Amino acid sequence: MMVENPIEVVFHPDAFHTILTETFHKHPAETGGILLGSTEGPKWYVIEVIEPGPGSIFRTQYFEYDHAFVNYLGRARARRYNIPLKVLGLWHRHPGSFDRFSLTDDETNLKFAELSDIGMLSGLVNIDPDFRFTLYYFDERLIYTKTAYKVSLEEIPEKFLQKKYEEMIFRNHTHHETL
Amino acid sequence: MTQSGDAAEQARKRLAERLKKGDKVTIKKDGEVNPDGRSGDDIEIPPGKLAYQWYEHDPELLELEKSAMRRFFPRFKLDKLDDGRFFWHGSIKTRVLSPDNDWYLQVVYQNNHPDNSSFGGSIRVYSIDPDLEELFEELGSIPHILRDEGNHIYICTARQNDFLATPQESTSAASAIAWAVKWITVFELWLDGKVTTEEFQSHTF
Numbered sequence: 001m002m003v004e005n006p007i008e009v010v011f012h013p014d015a016f017h018t019i020l021t022e023t024f025h026k027h028p029a030e031t032g033g034i035l036l037g038s039t040e041g042p043k044w045y046v047i048e049v050i051e052p053g054p055g056s057i058f059r060t061q062y063f064e065y066d067h068a069f070v071n072y073l074g075r076a077r078a079r080r081y082n083i084p085l086k087v088l089g090l091w092h093r094h095p096g097s098f099d100r101f102s103l104t105d106d107e108t109n110l111k112f113a114e115l116s117d118i119g120m121l122s123g124l125v126n127i128d129p130d131f132r133f134t135l136y137y138f139d140e141r142l143i144y145t146k147t148a149y150k151v152s153l154e155e156i157p158e159k160f161l162q163k164k165y166e167e168m169i170f171r172n173h174t175h176h177e178t179l
Numbered sequence: 180m181t182q183s184g185d186a187a188e189q190a191r192k193r194l195a196e197r198l199k200k201g202d203k204v205t206i207k208k209d210g211e212v213n214p215d216g217r218s219g220d221d222i223e224i225p226p227g228k229l230a231y232q233w234y235e236h237d238p239e240l241l242e243l244e245k246s247a248m249r250r251f252f253p254r255f256k257l258d259k260l261d262d263g264r265f266f267w268h269g270s271i272k273t274r275v276l277s278p279d280n281d282w283y284l285q286v287v288y289q290n291n292h293p294d295n296s297s298f299g300g301s302i303r304v305y306s307i308d309p310d311l312e313e314l315f316e317e318l319g320s321i322p323h324i325l326r327d328e329g330n331h332i333y334i335c336t337a338r339q340n341d342f343l344a345t346p347q348e349s350t351s352a353a354s355a356i357a358w359a360v361k362w363i364t365v366f367e368l369w370l371d372g373k374v375t376t377e378e379f380q381s382h383t384f
Contacts, residue, residue, distance in 0.1 A: 070224050
């Protein structure tokens with residue numbers, strides 16, 4: 001079943017910071033990453049962004065992420081949460097002001113859309129000359145809808161941020177304090 | 180994982196295999212099936228290639244490239260690599276070492292064509308047959324060559340300032356092949372001892 005557009009997307013500040021760091025670290029080459037998070041109806045929460053990995057190819061007009069790395073790290077990050085994260089999409093940088101998808105991008109976006117029956121997100125970063133992030137929502141028909149987004153910790157429900165073993169940290173911490 | 184540089188290498192290998200068998204040379208792309216949406220340990224992220232392609236931004240230039248190739252090298256065929264880059268492939272003949280010597284070439288446009296920020300510009304000419312990597316092994320070295328990101332040898336066709344890359348004028352694959360023919364001729368003269376390594380290495384020719 002498709003969700004009605006527009007969906008509302010909220011990025012965890014750390015997740016969005018990963019996009020900024022990765023963009024400027026690899027500048028001027030293309031780079032990108034994977035968006036992980038949770039959804040609740042039309043509200044999509046991007047909680048983690050996975051870096052592209054050491055086996056990636058970074059060129060000014062071509063980017064290919066390290067498939068094994070993103071799967072390894074993606075699963076590792078996803079399992080840390082009480083409500084395990086799922087793949088919400090991807091992002092990558094484009095040269096200049098080109099903020100549409102190429103046919104090569106379409107092929108990859110389609111592979112992501114096939115993973116989900118509620119659609120996917122694909123973000124484009126342009127530095128023209130300032131950082132600009134355009135987020136699109138799409139499904140298997142590859143009809144892209146520009147989607148507004150926020151970066152906010154407060155707007156992400158606590159239940160999606162709870163870590164699986166968080167209580168053990170507090171328990172151990174309390175124990176040490178009493179010693 | 181598949182390296183972009185290796186996509187061209189894989190295509191060359193497939194072309195070489197088909198040429199050896201005498202098959203018609205075509206390249207097909209494999210489809211891929213991905214599992215349904217999952218979370219946690221079960222998530223599956225598909226392989227991803229993301230690229231800007233010059234021919235989507237400037238389809239008119241692609242038509243001009245095709246037109247130039249039809250005019251000057253009509254037997255060359257246009258095909259696409261798995262990473263989205265277009266390439267031409269076909270044979271040219273030289274008459275230095277023998278009266279009818281065939282070279283089968285792969286001519287690959289880079290994503291940012293036309294661009295002259297590096298030697299050879301944004302069109303790379305590889306020799307599939309003979310294989311310059313094998314010749315390099317046999318000879319110990321070959322002067323005046325270039326290597327791509329995957330360390331594969333391609334022919335040094337042009338200096339940066341010889342490769343035109345402006346909105347008004349750009350060097351075509353047909354020009355790159357013409358330059359490659361010149362390189363091949365000098366290479367064969369070098370093999371025949373009629374050109375010195377120093378002469379070949381310099382941009383005398």
